[in-house]
Amino acid sequence: MKQDDASIELGRSMGYQLKRVQAALRSAMDAALREHGLTTPQYACLELLGQQPGLSNAQLAQGTFVTRQSMNVVLRNLQDAGLVERPSTAPYGRALPTRLTDEGRARLRAARADVLTIERRMTAPLDAARAETLLDALDRMAEALDAGG
Numbered sequence: 001m002k003q004d005d006a007s008i009e010l011g012r013s014m015g016y017q018l019k020r021v022q023a024a025l026r027s028a029m030d031a032a033l034r035e036h037g038l039t040t041p042q043y044a045c046l047e048l049l050g051q052q053p054g055l056s057n058a059q060l061a062q063g064t065f066v067t068r069q070s071m072n073v074v075l076r077n078l079q080d081a082g083l084v085e086r087p088s089t090a091p092y093g094r095a096l097p098t099r100l101t102d103e104g105r106a107r108l109r110a111a112r113a114d115v116l117t118i119e120r121r122m123t124a125p126l127d128a129a130r131a132e133t134l135l136d137a138l139d140r141m142a143e144a145l146d147a148g149g
Helices: 014-034 040-051 057-064 068-080 102-123 128-146
Strands: none
Touching: 014 040, 014 102, 040 057, 040 068, 040 102, 057 068
16 A cells, blocks of 8 residues: 555654644643642633733633633633632723732642643753753744744
8 A cells, every 4th residue: 555645654743743742731731730720721821910910801812822702711710719800890991901819829829830840841851952942943833823824
């Protein structure tokens, strides 16, 4: 049987390997974050708000790679848990700026420690120079795809 010229060896496919790493990372994060009563999208949302307080639902959705509808659910659950707060009415426009509560900041700090441990385990096979090169390459790849090229 002749192999199709268009076929690729999955082990040598950049997209396949990226997805494989992403799936392993997500699985490890889900397990660790469960101990903190968080999901991975909730953690990502808390991280963004920790760095940029006052982001809107749309900005948080974009930054956490979920839809706006999904972010509405994430924010509602975080708000119900007392981890974030949003005004009942928008100070201007329609966007409701979201901020961490004291409990949200504490939960973020605790969860971040576990996430950083996972990231260190993931990057342990790389020396600092290779890790930096990989980060730069991943950034350039994302920019190439975002540009529509």
